[in-house]
Amino acid sequence: MLSTNSFINGKASEEDRKWMWRALSLARLSEGCTRPNPPVGAVVVKNGVEIGSGRHLKAGGPHAEVNAFDSCRKSAVGSTLYVTLEPCSTTGRTPPCTDRILREGVSRVVVGCIDRNSRHCGKGIELLRQHGVEVVTGICEADALKLVEPFFKHISTGMPFVTLKLGMTMDGRIADRYGTSQWITGEPARRQVQQLRRRADAVMVGSGTVLADNPSLLCRIGGGDNLLRVAVDSRAKTAKQWRRWKIFTDQAAGRTIVATGEDRVADFSAAQANGVRVWGFKLDPDGHLPLTDLLRRLGAETNAMHLLCEGGGGLAGALHHNGLVDEYRLFQAPAILNDGRAMAAFSFGEHRLADMRRLKIVKVQRVGSDLLTVLRPDGGPSAN
Numbered sequence: 001m002l003s004t005n006s007f008i009n010g011k012a013s014e015e016d017r018k019w020m021w022r023a024l025s026l027a028r029l030s031e032g033c034t035r036p037n038p039p040v041g042a043v044v045v046k047n048g049v050e051i052g053s054g055r056h057l058k059a060g061g062p063h064a065e066v067n068a069f070d071s072c073r074k075s076a077v078g079s080t081l082y083v084t085l086e087p088c089s090t091t092g093r094t095p096p097c098t099d100r101i102l103r104e105g106v107s108r109v110v111v112g113c114i115d116r117n118s119r120h121c122g123k124g125i126e127l128l129r130q131h132g133v134e135v136v137t138g139i140c141e142a143d144a145l146k147l148v149e150p151f152f153k154h155i156s157t158g159m160p161f162v163t164l165k166l167g168m169t170m171d172g173r174i175a176d177r178y179g180t181s182q183w184i185t186g187e188p189a190r191r192q193v194q195q196l197r198r199r200a201d202a203v204m205v206g207s208g209t210v211l212a213d214n215p216s217l218l219c220r221i222g223g224g225d226n227l228l229r230v231a232v233d234s235r236a237k238t239a240k241q242w243r244r245w246k247i248f249t250d251q252a253a254g255r256t257i258v259a260t261g262e263d264r265v266a267d268f269s270a271a272q273a274n275g276v277r278v279w280g281f282k283l284d285p286d287g288h289l290p291l292t293d294l295l296r297r298l299g300a301e302t303n304a305m306h307l308l309c310e311g312g313g314g315l316a317g318a319l320h321h322n323g324l325v326d327e328y329r330l331f332q333a334p335a336i337l338n339d340g341r342a343m344a345a346f347s348f349g350e351h352r353l354a355d356m357r358r359l360k361i362v363k364v365q366r367v368g369s370d371l372l373t374v375l376r377p378d379g380g381p382s383a384n
Contacts, residue, residue: 020144035304037059042068044068064083081106098128102133111137113144159292160298165310171336194220201228202229202302204308210247215247228257234288236261239260
C-alpha cells in the first residue's frame with residue numbers, strides 16, 4: 001500500500017483540516033455518480049475565505065479543481081487549493097488539472113491522499129513542486145482514502161468494492177420460514193440503507209429476495225440515477241412470471257442485469273425485449289453461479305466501482321465463502337425470532353468451527369432502536 005508520508009511537505013494546520021473537511025463533504029455528494037472516475041471535491045481559499053468550490057459531477061465532465069476555479073468570485077492568484085485526491089497531470093477525456101492550477105497562480109495545494117493510479121501516482125505533486133507550488137499531503141488522509149477506496153480497488157483488480165448489508169434479528173434471521181422480511185429493522189436503519197444505495201454504483205440481490213419482496217432496489221431519497229440493479233438467478237426462477245417483478249418492468253428496467261446459467265439465458269428473452277440485460281455463466285458442478293466471474297464482468301462492462309449486496313442468505317453466504325466481501329454492514333434488531341427453520345443471514349455450504357473466518361470490527365453504532373456493526377476482513381479489501 002502506498003503511503004503519502006513520503007510526499008509530505010510544508011506545514012499543515014487546523015485550518016487545513018477544516019477546509020479539507022469541506023472538500024470531503026463536497027466529494028461525498030458525488031459518490032455513485034462518477035464511474036469510472038473517483039468522487040473528488042475541491043475548495044479554493046484566499047486570505048482565510050472560501051472564494052470557490054466544486055466537485056466532479058460525472059465522467060467526461062470537468063474535474064473538481066476546474067469546477068472550483070470556474071466558481072471563484074475573485075482571482076485565485078496566491079490562494080490555497082484544497083483537493084481530496086492528488087490532481088491529475090495527464091490528458092484523458094479532460095486536460096490535466098495541474099495545468100489549470102499553474103495558470104491560476106495558486107501558491108499552495110493541500111491534498112487529502114495520493115492517487116494510486118499508476119498513471120498519476122505522485123506525478124502531479126512533483127510537477128507542481130517543480131513549478132514552485134507548495135504542496136502538503138496526507139490531510140484527513142484516512143477519510144480521503146475511504147472515499148476513493150472503491151476506485152482504488154477497481155483500478156487495481158478490475159472488480160468493484162463489495163459492501164454486504166443485511167438486516168437481521170439478534171439470532172441471525174433475515175426472514176421467517178415463509179419468507180417474510182418486512183420489516184425486521186426500524187425506519188432509521190432503512191434510511192441508512194437508502195444512503196448506501198445513493199453512494200453505490202450497483203445493488204445486487206439473489207432470486208429469493210426478488211420472489212419474496214419484489215423490491216425496486218432504487219434509491220428513494222434522491223440521487224442514484226445511475227444505480228445498476230443485479231439479480232443473481234442461476235436457475236431462472238424469476239423468468240416465468242417476469243412481468244410481476246419491478247426490476248424487470250419499471251422505468252429503470254434498462255439498468256437491470258440478470259446473472260443466470262448460460263443455458264437459461266433464453267428464458268429471459270421477453271425481459272430482454274424490455275431492456276433487461278441478461279448475462280449467462282457456466283455454473284459449477286453444484287449449480288452455483290461463479291460470483292468472481294460476475295464481479296469481474298460487472299467491473300469490466302459497466303465500470304461499477306462499488307457494489308452493494310442486500311442478500312439474501314444464500315448469496316450473502318456465497319460471497320462470504322468466496323472471500324469477496326470487502327465490508328459487512330449488519331443491522332440487528334433487538335428481537336429474537338426463535339425459529340430454526342427461519343431464513344439465516346448466511347446459508348451456503350457447511351463449515352466447521354475450526355474453519356470459521358474471523359473478521360475485524362470497525363464500528364458499532366446504535367441506529368434508532370437497532371444496532372449496526374461494521375466489519376472488514378483482516379487483510380483489507382479483497383484482492384480477488
